[in-house]
Amino acid sequence: MQLQVQGAAASRRRSTLLFSVVGRLNYAFEVSRHQEEVENGPSLTLTTIVATTSAKIEESPSHTPTPTVTATLATTPTISNGNSPDGTSDILSALKPFLEDLGLVYFYNSSRINPTQGNARIRKLAQLRNLALTPLYKEQVKVTDETTVLFINDVSACAEDILELALQRRSLNADMTCAMDWTYVGPGPTFYDIWIARTISGDSFFEVGSDGNWNSAWNLFWNAPGTRSRYDAQQPFQVFACWNGATAFTAAPLLHGLRFRDTRKGECFQGEPQLFCKDMWSRGFRKIAVVPSVNLEYSDEKAADIKKLKGYVSDIVQKQEEDSTIDWVYDPPEQVRCMPTWDKQSWRPWNETL
Known part of the structure; x- marks a missing residue:
């Protein structure tokens, strides 16, 4: 799919790309909320959306008032619906049929797997998660190391949220980028994915009390001033998971054998996304970052509230004069x-156990 479009007045290529393709790739799915509990598991079925994308972006000079972006996007939505x-x-x-009219190759499957x-x-x-990636594993879609x-997950997201994650991965030369x-x-609001996420020092995003209390949930990155500073500035920051x-x-x-997996014997019990990040580190893919300009919630109503509080991506990036960079740390926390x-x-x- 070839898109050539005029950007808005914003001169930054990131904002331009977002405004350019947001209309074409704005797919939204209303799905069941996934209430993940550490001890009891999710109360509702997980629905996951995967899109493999590769893009070539021709940048216009930053001083051009209405820059043009040409983007070649090969996008394959893959949806794996659980026992819903x-x-x-x-x-x-x-x-x-609607996605095929857009020139997309669409894979959908449902499963009786019930977590x-x-x-x-x-x-x-x-x-x-591996089921959703089956077209990639079986080479049913054209995928390279650059894809x-x-x-x-079952978040209520704007198209620009997802596009920002993809573009920040490329801009930062990151191996992986995540929202908040x-x-x-x-x-x-309380940060949600506290069980999975770990800072670059290996700690949780906020302190969970020894008795399991969340009394300090408001105090994000309490022991990581560098990370907290970048978070407050809505700049990407490196994490372990x-x-x-x-x-x-x-x-x-993925093309070289990485898969989502269960915990091994003798390994700390943890979620499959954290294990995925751990395995990425072990394979040398260590540039993992959170993009705090992307803020998501699990219902439409509260997602609108979080956008009002934290800001929309398109508004945030226009206020940032320069593209972000990260001084990557390549040594994992002990x-x-x-x-x-x-x-x-x-x-x-x-x-x-590795």
Whole structure:
């Protein structure tokens, strides 16, 4: 799909690309909320959206008042729907002709895998994520090491959120970029993916009390001033692990054998996204970053609230004069916080069982 479009008045290539292709790639799916609990597992079925993309972007000079961007995008939406009884499958199947009219190759499958029943929750979730990537694994789509894979959980997102993750991955030369996801357990938002996400020092994004309390949830990156400074400035920052509702990562490790997996014997019990990041580090893909200009929530109503509070991507990037850079750290933390349950925490070697 070849797009040649005139950008808005913004001169930065990032904003221009977002405004250029947002109309064409604005696919939105209303899906069941995934309420992930460390001990009890998700209460509802997980629905995942994956798009593999590769793009060649021709930049205009930064001083051009209305720059033109030419983008060649090969986009393949792949949706893997879990054991969902609410009609989601019918809706996702009905999307096929509309997406094909846009020139997209669309893969949809449903599965009876149900992470909410029985044991082996992480193994089942890993199976669902791998199922969504089947077209890539089987080479049903054209994929190279330069391809970007987009995973979208059951968040309410704008197209510009997902495009920003993909573009920041390329701009930062990152192996993986993640959003910030939120939930409203009270009048204000709380960072959601606390069980998965780990800072570049291996710690959680906020301190969970030894008794499992979240009294310090408001105090993000309390022991990482450098990370906190970049977060406050809405600039990308490096982490050890993240997922946070939506992520963009290079297809390269997948093409060379990386898969989502369960925990191994003797390994800290953790979610499959954290294991995925851990395995990326072990394979040399160590440039993982959170993009705090992308803020997501799990319902349309609260997603609108978080945008009002944190800002829309298009507004944030226009206020930032320069593209972000990261001084990448290539040495992993010696230890990472292990949190199989909120009240059982310890520090374990980052490469445990590898």
